[in-house]
Amino acid sequence: MKTITSRDNPLYKDLKHLAGSSQARRKAGQTLLDGVHLCQSYLALRGAPLHCIVAEGALANPEVADIIMQCESAHAYVTAMPDALYNALSQVEHGVGLMFLIATPVLAAPGVLTASAVLLDNLQDPGNVGSILRSAAAAGITQVYCSSGTAFCWSPKVLRAAMGAHFVVDIHENVDLAELVKAAAIPVLATSGYATQRLYDVDLARPVAWLLGHEGQGVAHDLLALATHQVVIPHLGQIESLNVAACAAVCFFEQLRQIQSK
Amino acid sequence: MKTITSRDNPLYKDLKHLAGSSQARRKAGQTLLDGVHLCQSYLALRGAPLHCIVAEGALANPEVADIIMQCESAHAYVTAMPDALYNALSQVEHGVGLMFLIATPVLAAPGVLTASAVLLDNLQDPGNVGSILRSAAAAGITQVYCSSGTAFCWSPKVLRAAMGAHFVVDIHENVDLAELVKAAAIPVLATSGYATQRLYDVDLARPVAWLLGHEGQGVAHDLLALATHQVVIPHLGQIESLNVAACAAVCFFEQLRQIQSK
Structure with a gap:
């Protein structure tokens, strides 16, 4: 696990940009999943994220610890940061302090409708x-x-x-x-x-x-x-x-x- | 139709208080209906409001004009105000500029459930x-x-x-x-x-x-x-x-x- 301590960190700046701009998310083909439930679902259904971001105050939470362990087992990046930095990224009030950076899926052009x-x-x-x-x-x-x-x-x-x-x-x-x-x-x-x-x-x-x-x-x-x-x-x-x-x-x-x- | 021009008008102050506070609405037993659709429904189903409030910029809107006419026919109060004053009351962005002040219904204590x-x-x-x-x-x-x-x-x-x-x-x-x-x-x-x-x-x-x-x-x-x-x-x-x-x-x-x- 790495730690970010400054708002000037390049990864932090990228995350802040993505978090604040729908256009940036579309352009990058990436988005942020905020909260334990979404991150657990992603791990179970799609596997490891590009990056797991965690607030230091959430490290002691057992569900968060379990998710971090799964990410590290899958060799995904995990980065911790002070709560103040995390909260400036998150749109969830009173959230638990965990988010995934993921790539949004790239699909083939739609074919002929045959399934519901x-x-x-x-x-x-x-x-x-x-x-x-x-x-x-x-x-x-x-x-x-x-x-x-x-x-x-x-x-x-x-x-x-x-x-x-x-x-x-x-x-x-x-x-x-x-x-x-x-x-x-x-x-x-x-x-x-x-x-x-x-x-x-x-x-x-x-x-x-x-x-x-x-x-x-x-x-x-x-x-x-x-x-x-x-x-x-x-x-x-x-x-x-x-x-x-x-x-x-x-x-x-x-x-x-x-x-x-x- | 009356006109309010000042934020110090007592009615305006009452409306501002109601618009901004859930507690004030509960205490007064009154609420505000914002927008043409809600006001039309109220007129059709419950009749005249306590007060019809309209932004001066909305007076030319035919739907608004029709609602004002119905309110005046029913001897309900109608008050116009400058758009700036209205917009400070309204929670609807880009709304048409019409709201009703209504009394929330007072119901008898719930009896025994017999209907769906x-x-x-x-x-x-x-x-x-x-x-x-x-x-x-x-x-x-x-x-x-x-x-x-x-x-x-x-x-x-x-x-x-x-x-x-x-x-x-x-x-x-x-x-x-x-x-x-x-x-x-x-x-x-x-x-x-x-x-x-x-x-x-x-x-x-x-x-x-x-x-x-x-x-x-x-x-x-x-x-x-x-x-x-x-x-x-x-x-x-x-x-x-x-x-x-x-x-x-x-x-x-x-x-x-x-x-x-x-």
Whole structure:
């Protein structure tokens, strides 16, 4: 384990830059995972990080000590620093004092849709994007495609909300969703409050692609027109719409219910 | 319509205090609804506010003008103020410049649970609480009971996330959930990742109470032990849990599916 003591240390300066700038993370193809849960998930599912960074005040924490041991066994760099330096990097208030520097995965260009997938058109809220990734992973859907207007998936807020889903799902960003939908080999289902076909009346016990849209405007009209089905989640009462992440969960788990009841 | 021009105006000082302090809102039994959508919903579902507050820059907006007209027809106070004063009140960035001051509803002490309900035990995140209120309202569930540790439902973040659900749902706060569950006349279902009974194997085509817990720890153990059923949402893949608001949506809409397919 090495120790950093100065804000002028080159590694520290790099980390500070990454921590503070979404553009820097995109450009470097790297991001930071903050907290024990995300780091444990990464170790279990993807292996060692590029670098394990720990606050000195966290060294005595048994979960942190165990993670450091695993990183050192895998010959990953481990660097400790004073709590004040660590806290200037971290976006987590009252966090435990542990983060991983990781490379964001580089994926091949998206091919033809053949397996169940989620398509996110212009989703804005990082919490919604993270929750959708988490629900998809829990429902066994491992392909995610995001339009260029969708929140950057490897941002700290999306990572926190997804609770490790990033490490079991292939996330394609900046995708031309219209091209993807046109070429799809499976049905593409868009949810819409104006649709007349009920979600429950569609055969979901097969691979389908779920097309979900912007929190306020929904799926863009031209994209919606390309979908194989437009479906509605039947509702009661005077509130006519659902949060997009809630809507996604209902769709994914209805698909899983149909698959499992076959 | 009156106009405020000074930060020393007594109404402005009251509004500023309410806008900045959750404690002040609780104590006054009043809150602020910010934005056209929430104000329109309130007018449609609950009627006129105590006071309609508008930024001078928003007066030309046709939706705002329509809302002001409705307020004046109902003899509600309408007060305009310079944009700078309004923006110092509002928590919405780039908002349209309209808010309502309303009284938060005063409800009778909770009786015995007989209608479908949602019980929130120590939920922390305002976005989750708001999403759950919205899903409940859309699924036709109109009774919500919150433990004292749950996020205050009439805060701006919860109001924004619930998109008007507050105005069709009865929200009881600071409720002793253990007493409520013990006396319930309907089954109380808690979701738990450790449960063995599948959500889909329970008869939900009847009134039930959904017990949902803290984002990290779930429902408190003593409370969980009082539930009639502990149910699990079957999942696939390596991610074993769902966001609590996603979980709530799956439960509420499975109940509605069963009710509608009877």
